[in-house]
Amino acid sequence: xxxxxRLTVTFTLGARDVxxxxxxxxxxxxxxxERPEQAIASAARARxxxxxxxxxxxxxxxxxxxxEELIELLEDADxxxxxxxxxxxxxxxxxxxxxxxxxxxxxxxxxxLDDAIVIELLRLELRHERAAFRDFARFRSxxxxxxxxxxxxxxxxxxxERRRVLRARVEARExxxxxxRWRGR
Numbered sequence: 721x722x723x724x725x726r727l728t729v730t731f732t733l734g735a736r737d738v739x740x741x742x743x744x745x746x747x748x749x750x751x752x753x754e755r756p757e758q759a760i761a762s763a764a765r766a767r768x769x770x771x772x773x774x775x776x777x778x779x780x781x782x783x784x785x786x787x788e789e790l791i792e793l794l795e796d797a798d799x800x801x802x803x804x805x806x807x808x809x810x811x812x813x814x815x816x817x818x819x820x821x822x823x824x825x826x827x828x829x830x831x832x833l834d835d836a837i838v839i840e841l842l843r844l845e846l847r848h849e850r851a852a853f854r855d856f857a858r859f860r861s862x863x864x865x866x867x868x869x870x871x872x873x874x875x876x877x878x879x880x881e882r883r884r885v886l887r888a889r890v891e892a893r894e895x896x897x898x899x900x901r902w903r904g905r
Contacts, residue, residue, distance in 0.1 A: 745838050748818045749811035761791045764813040783836040786843045793853045805849050812842040848893040852886040
């Protein structure tokens, strides 16, 4: 049998599994609730940098990049996400930094599987928030290049208006029913 250079594994987590992972992440967040948000974010950044030194599987590295995007979203003072988003992000960050999670991080190849799943779960749940944040960051960058140096009040007003519009869009999308396509045979 020839050696494998790549293996793809696909599995589906049921509703019960997802609820369980959420509860585990929420417990980690509750334990970390006494710590300031900045300390949790800083610990997650440090953990991500440490993790990269060990050259983990690509599925882990992709999720860690997503985690870092969530940290940016959380810490962006101009964006200032709502508390419900902050709580969810803190839960994922706390879980990621938790030494005692479902799969010991020291298990080669699989140790960060549960962390990757929790991060991916949160990224999916916050897809509208993340898209709005990226839109906001692009708008801010463009506005700063155009006029901000000359008129900081104009920039503040434009950012506030853009944030309001994007927040309304996120809320509308989160309230919208999920439409699933039927695939007939």
